[in-house]
Amino acid sequence: MSMNDLITAARVSKAWPFQEAQRLLKRYPDGAKPDGSPVLFETGYGPSGLPHIGTFQEVLRTTLVRRAFEAMIGAKPEDGKTRLVAFSDDMDGLRKVPDNVPNQALLEANLHLPLSRVPDPFEKGHESFAAHNNAMLRAFLDRFGFQYEFVAASDMYNSGRFDEALRQVLRKNQDILDIMLPTLREERRKTYSPILPISPTTGRVLQVPVEVVDAEAGTIRFTDEDGTQVEQSALGGMSKLQWKVDWAMRWYALGVDYEMYGKDLTDSGVQSGKIVKVLGGRKPEGLIYEMFLDQNGEKISKSKGNGLSIEEWLQYGSEESLGFYIFPNPKSAKQLHVGVIPRAVDDYWQFRERLEEQELDKQLGNPVWHLARANGGFEGAEAPGAGDSLPVTYGLLLNLASVLGAEASEEALRDYLASYIGSDEITPELDVLIGTAVAYTRDYIVPTLSKRAPTANEVEALKALDAYLAKAPADTSAEDLQTEVYEIGKREEYGFASLRDWFKALYQTLLGSDQGPRMGSFIALYGVENSRKLIAEALAKA
Numbered sequence: 179m180s181m182n183d184l185i186t187a188a189r190v191s192k193a194w195p196f197q198e199a200q201r202l203l204k205r206y207p208d209g210a211k212p213d214g215s216p217v218l219f220e221t222g223y224g225p226s227g228l229p230h231i232g233t234f235q236e237v238l239r240t241t242l243v244r245r246a247f248e249a250m251i252g253a254k255p256e257d258g259k260t261r262l263v264a265f266s267d268d269m270d271g272l273r274k275v276p277d278n279v280p281n282q283a284l285l286e287a288n289l290h291l292p293l294s295r296v297p298d299p300f301e302k303g304h305e306s307f308a309a310h311n312n313a314m315l316r317a318f319l320d321r322f323g324f325q326y327e328f329v330a331a332s333d334m335y336n337s338g339r340f341d342e343a344l345r346q347v348l349r350k351n352q353d354i355l356d357i358m359l360p361t362l363r364e365e366r367r368k369t370y371s372p373i374l375p376i377s378p379t380t381g382r383v384l385q386v387p388v389e390v391v392d393a394e395a396g397t398i399r400f401t402d403e404d405g406t407q408v409e410q411s412a413l414g415g416m417s418k419l420q421w422k423v424d425w426a427m428r429w430y431a432l433g434v435d436y437e438m439y440g441k442d443l444t445d446s447g448v449q450s451g452k453i454v455k456v457l458g459g460r461k462p463e464g465l466i467y468e469m470f471l472d473q474n475g476e477k478i479s480k481s482k483g484n485g486l487s488i489e490e491w492l493q494y495g496s497e498e499s500l501g502f503y504i505f506p507n508p509k510s511a512k513q514l515h516v517g518v519i520p521r522a523v524d525d526y527w528q529f530r531e532r533l534e535e536q537e538l539d540k541q542l543g544n545p546v547w548h549l550a551r552a553n554g555g556f557e558g559a560e561a562p563g564a565g566d567s568l569p570v571t572y573g574l575l576l577n578l579a580s581v582l583g584a585e586a587s588e589e590a591l592r593d594y595l596a597s598y599i600g601s602d603e604i605t606p607e608l609d610v611l612i613g614t615a616v617a618y619t620r621d622y623i624v625p626t627l628s629k630r631a632p633t634a635n636e637v638e639a640l641k642a643l644d645a646y647l648a649k650a651p652a653d654t655s656a657e658d659l660q661t662e663v664y665e666i667g668k669r670e671e672y673g674f675a676s677l678r679d680w681f682k683a684l685y686q687t688l689l690g691s692d693q694g695p696r697m698g699s700f701i702a703l704y705g706v707e708n709s710r711k712l713i714a715e716a717l718a719k720a
Contacts, residue, residue, distance in 0.1 A: 181252050182252075183538060184249055184252075184538070185249070185250060185251070185252045187538045187539055187542055188246065188249045188250040188542060189203070189250050191539065191542040191543065192543065193246075193542055193543045193548070194465075194507060194508065195239075195242040195243045195245070195246035195548055196246045196249075196250065196542065198243040198246065198436075198463070198464075198465055199243055199246040199247035199249075199250050200250070201463045202217060202243075202247050202435060202436055202463050203247070203250055203251070205435065205463060206435075209250070209251030209252075209253070209259065210251075210259065211433075211435075215433070216258055216259055216260050216261045217247065217259065217260045217261070217435050217436070218260075218261050218263065218432060218433055218434050218435050218436070219240050219241075219243070219244050219260060219261065219262045219263070219434075219435065219436045219437070220240075220262070220263045220264075220265055220428075220429075220432070220434045220436070220437045220462070221233075221236050221237050221240050221262070221263075221264050221265070221326075221437065221438075222265050222266075222267060222425075222437070222439075223264060223265065223266050223267070223315055224266075224267050224270065225266050225267070225268045225293055225307075225308045225311035225312055225315065226270065226272065226273070226276065226293060226311075227276055227278075227311070228278075228311060228314055229311075229314055229315045229318040229319075230487060230488065231470065231478075231485070231486065231487060231488050231491070231514065232440070232470065232478075233315070233318065234318070234322065234488055234500075234504075235467075235470075235504045236438065236439075236440075236467075237262075237264065237319060237322075237324050237326070238322075238324075238501055238504060238552065239438060239467070239504070239508055240262065240436070240437075240438060241262065241324060241325075241552045242505070242548050242549075242552060243436060243438075244260050244262055244436075245548065245551045245552060246548070247260060248260060249551075255325065261327060262324075262325065262326045262327065263326065263327050263328075263329050263432065263434075264315065264316075264319060264324075264326045264327070264328050264329070265329050265330075265331070265428065266308070266311075266312050266315060266328070266329070266330045266331060267331050267424070268292070268293045268294040268306075268308035268309075268311075268312060268330050268331050268332045269292045269293070269294060269331040269332050269335050269383075269415075269418040270292065270293055270331075270383070270418070270421075271289075271290045271291065271292060271293070271374075271382065271383030271418075272285065272288060272289055272290060272291055272292075272293055272296050272307070273289070273290070274289070275289070279299050279300075280299050280300060280301075281299035281300075281301070282299075284297055284299050285299055285307070289382075290380075290382040290383055291381055291382055291383070292308075292332065292376070292381075292383055292418065293306065293307055293308035293311075294306050294307075294308040294309065294330070294331075294332035295381060296308070298310045308330070308332065312328070312330060315328075316328055318488075322497065324552075329432075331418070331424075331428075332415070334431075335414075335415045335417075335418060336414065336415035338413060338414050339431075340427070340431055341396065341413045341414065342431075343427050343430055343431035343457070344373075344396060344412055344413055344417070344419075344427070345393055345394065345396055345413075346427075346430070346457050346458065347372060347373065347419060347423060347427055347457065348373070348390045348393035348396065348398070348412065349393040350456050350457060351372060351373070351390045351393070353456045354372045354423060354453055354456060355370075355372065357449060357452045357453055357456065358370065358372070358420075358422065358423075358449065358453075361445075361449060368387075369385055369386060369387055370387075370420070371385075371386065371387050371388040371400075371420070372388075372419060372420055372423040373388045373390075373398060373412055373417050373419060373420075373423075374388075374417055374418050374419065374420060375388060375398060375400050375408070375410070375412065375416065375417045376415070376416050376417055376418070377402050377403055377408075378402065378408060378410060379402055379403065379404060379406075380403055382403070383418060384400065384402070384403065386400050386401055387400065387401075388400045391409060395411070396411050396412050396413040397409060397410070397411055397412070398410065398411075398412045398417070421446065422446050422449045422450045422453065423450075423453055425446065425450040426449075426450040426451070426453035426454035426457060426459070427453075427454075427457065429450070429454045429459055429460075429461065429462055430454050430457040430458065430459035433459075434462045435462050435463060436462050436463045436464050437462045437464045438464040438465045438466070438467055438508070439464065439466060439467070440466070440467055440468075440469055441466055441467065441468055441469055442469065443466075444466055447461075447464075447466065465508060465509065466509070467508035467509060468508065468509055468510055468511040468512070469511060470485060470511070470512055470513075470514040471485075471511050471512065471513045471514065472485045472486075472513065472514065472515055473513060473515040473517065475513070478514060485514050485515065486514045486515055486516060488500070490516065491519060492614075493614065493617055494516055494519050494614050494617055494618040494621075494622075495519035495520070495522060495523050495572075495614055495618075496523055496526070496607070496610055496611060496614065498526050498530075498549060499519065499522040499523040499525075499526045500522070501545075501549045501552070502522055502525060502526035502529070502545050502546070502549065503518060503519075503522040505545040505548065505549065506545070516618075516622060517622075519618065520572055520573055520576060520618070523572040523611065524571050524572045524573055526545075526546070527567060527568045527571075527572075529544055529545055529546045530546045530566055530567070531566065531567040532544065533546050533547060566607075568607070568608055568611070569595075569598075569599040569603050569608070570595065570598070570599065570608075570699070570703065571695065571699075572611055572615065573694075573695050574695040574696075574699055574700060574703060575591065575611060575612065575615040576615050576618060576619055576623060577689060577691075577694055577695045577700055578591060578594060578615075578700070578703055578704060579591060579615050579616055579618075579619035579620075579623070580619050580623045580624060580627060580689060580690070580691070581688075581689060581704060581712065583624055583627075584624075586616055586619055586620065586624075587616060588612050588613050588616050591612045591615065591616065592604060592609075592612060594703055594704065594705075595608075595612070595703070597705070598702060598703045623691070626691075627689075627690035627691065628690050629686070629687060629688070629689070629690040629715075629716065629719070630686050630687060630690075630719075631687070631716070631719035631720050632683065632687045632716055632717070632719070632720050633683075634720075635672050635673040635674070636672075636683045636687065637717060637720045638671070638672055639666055639667070639669075639672040639674070639680065639683070640687070640713050640716060640717060641717070642666050642669075642672075643662070643663065643666055643713060644710055644713045644714070644717075646662050646666070647701070647706050647709060647710050647713075648710065650662075650706055651706075652705070652706050652707070654702070654706065655698075655702065656696070656698040656699045656701070656702035656703075657698060658698070659697070659698035659699075659701045659702055660696055660697065660698025660699070661698070662698075663680075663684075663697045663698055663701075664677065666680070667679075667680030667681070681694070681697065684697055687716040687719075688709075688712045688713065688716055
């Protein structure tokens, strides 16, 4: 496949990253800005807390659009045609003390200071609370191999690199007020100002009315906390902007072309879009994504602690499966809880196995194609790992671990797998899943297992299966075993209305679960004799 083939296919693909990238291409039909500078993608981060799964998904999804855009213009990541800025809003004032942070009294004493000027409560040697959280953000993004440029608001404000944009805000102060005041409650209008001065006495970010004295000089006037009238510069880190104004100023100052954000910021996006136009800039392209929900359908909240963390996902599943689960339609809400992990792992591997044989247009709709390129180059149609497959499903690993119960360990699973597929087939990726399967089974499957006694007709069917296994060689193939399981379930004398009822009986009586694996594969993996012991235990309950 040639690069031209890829460009042609990418420009008509219906996969959502390409749909997003196509809007950027309409913005810049030549694939570049008029001045030749890179097309700029941005993600934002509020460093009042630690990075979390929402941070991950936003950077991942933005990266997917970035790589899709590069494919559409025939560029490689190393060509420098695009940039991704991870922006930390660390000039924001500390509004409240987070529950999950040490030294609460220290933070309480520094409320309303810019986050970049609040002492580090973790006492890890960072110069501020924001510096600690910014370091965590960078380590977090680096952990997943994202290619990005980190930019801190404090650096931009304090160094003066935002000064010209701030002057433009001061020049357009009344126009911005005309946009914002109608959206505010009457009480809020009395104190609202686009500019938030930093108190020269307390260092706090103030929510007070501000008079623009001289826009060109950057001078403002306001009443300090002690009632003193103060006239000072708004430049060089002596002020910051209200959130919606700040967002618009950032788009204007940096020339941001693409930024996605959550549904909860829809209104902010509308107002900021109007403000950036007043400043003389252009609102970025970008989609509004739906939020993650917990297993009860409630919005995931850092303060509630509901939902699932990155660490929890990686404890019970693979990194690739997380990206795969996040990939589909960002405009649809997704439940994010531990129960979705096993299916995500197996679905990822099914799509990965298919990739190599797919036509180009199908490849471009395959999540694995996008995930493989999220942080790397692409040459031709073949993605890294295309055509790879797992010799066993994750579901089968979980079933094996659940049968082993208290005896389940990584070593035990490896021993069974070595007998089933050979030790050479235990790849590093499979080895990761062995560890996560043991953890998932221990924490979420074993506590819920409950094997029921078989009914009369099920007893006879189980006896028939046992009789077959008694004669079957130890190395009988999974396919032959599966065929016999099918044949027994189809026999009229056992009275199963459907094969589904037979398989459900096997799962419930042998495994203690309503769902399970292909029984032929399970018997081959667990061993014929061990499987007969399971049947004997079930028959003993009848």
